[in-house]
Amino acid sequence: MEEIDKEKLPHHIAIIMDGNGRWAKKKSLNRISGHIKGVNAVREVVTACRELGIKVLTLYAFSIENWKRPADEVRALMELLKEYLKKEGDEMVQNNIRLNAIGRLDDLPPDVLTTLRETIGKTKPCDGMILNLALSYGGRSEILHAVQGVLFDLQKGKIKLEEMTVPRFHEYLWTHGLPDPDLLIRTSGEFRISNFLLWQIAYTELYVTDTLWPDFDRKELLKAIADYQSRERRFGLTSEQLNGREE
Ligand code: IPE
Ligand code: IPE
Ligand code: MG
Numbered sequence: 001m002e003e004i005d006k007e008k009l010p011h012h013i014a015i016i017m018d019g020n021g022r023w024a025k026k027k028s029l030n031r032i033s034g035h036i037k038g039v040n041a042v043r044e045v046v047t048a049c050r051e052l053g054i055k056v057l058t059l060y061a062f063s064i065e066n067w068k069r070p071a072d073e074v075r076a077l078m079e080l081l082k083e084y085l086k087k088e089g090d091e092m093v094q095n096n097i098r099l100n101a102i103g104r105l106d107d108l109p110p111d112v113l114t115t116l117r118e119t120i121g122k123t124k125p126c127d128g129m130i131l132n133l134a135l136s137y138g139g140r141s142e143i144l145h146a147v148q149g150v151l152f153d154l155q156k157g158k159i160k161l162e163e164m165t166v167p168r169f170h171e172y173l174w175t176h177g178l179p180d181p182d183l184l185i186r187t188s189g190e191f192r193i194s195n196f197l198l199w200q201i202a203y204t205e206l207y208v209t210d211t212l213w214p215d216f217d218r219k220e221l222l223k224a225i226a227d228y229q230s231r232e233r234r235f236g237l238t239s240e241q242l243n244g245r246e247e
Contacts, residue, residue: 014196044217067136
């Protein structure tokens with residue numbers, strides 16, 4: 001088992017859960033079977049993060065671009081999402097997990113949106129961990145939406161141009177109130193961001209594993225955290241500055 005330092009845990013972990021289709025193909029199953037197995041991995045990783053004491057976990061569950069997939073796959077993914085929310089809501093409350101969602105939520109089918117809103121409402125008082133689901137999410141849309149919000153407030157005289165700072169801008173993003181991710185994990189070996197959290201990952205540590213999402217488990221999570229803990233996050237400074245050995 002990977003040794004991890006409980007004092008140096010990433011505060012916010014974000015995951016691009018990729019590879020359900022390839023997992024299914026390898027087993028000569030249909031893509032939907034891969035998504036079903038992927039939900040089990042979600043359960044295991046959410047539980048593991050809660051037990052470890054991770055404060056925010058963001059899961060990229062469905063992108064805006066994913067709407068263009070075959071209609072039966074989209075329908076199955078939406079059904080799985082609804083089922084997951086219905087089944088896990090009470091457990092989230094028991095485990096003190098607060099659900100949050102980011103994305104163009106109004107794009108979701110009305111029954112899924114209702115279940116999502118109910119589960120978010122039910123978990124509102126929880127403060128052990130935030131489970132943040134990215135649904136119908138796109139980083140560019142998020143930034144554009146934020147810019148529209150800024151322009152609107154500017155027009156209304158609620159803010160002044162010279163008052164706009166990076167922290168103020170963050171208040172207009174869907175992730176307002178959440179810290180930037182410390183660690184971004186992508187499963188199934190692709191070295192790309194696929195329109196995920198474009199603004200927020202400016203200084204996030206990236207970790208890519210070949211493991212396909214349905215095979216990603218607690219052990220794989222610990223491996224990613226251990227790798228993260230071996231890095232030196234410099235934020236543009238020198239190593240000497242960070243270690244107090246500056247001349
Ligand atoms: C991730 O797995 C799940 C979603 C994007 C919804 P994929 O379905 O993208 O799996 P691959 O990339 O085809 O293997
Ligand atoms: C990213 O995976 C989106 C999610 C995990 C929800 P994709 O499978 O959609 O990304 P690409 O197509 O490989 O870039
Ligand atoms: Mg994929």
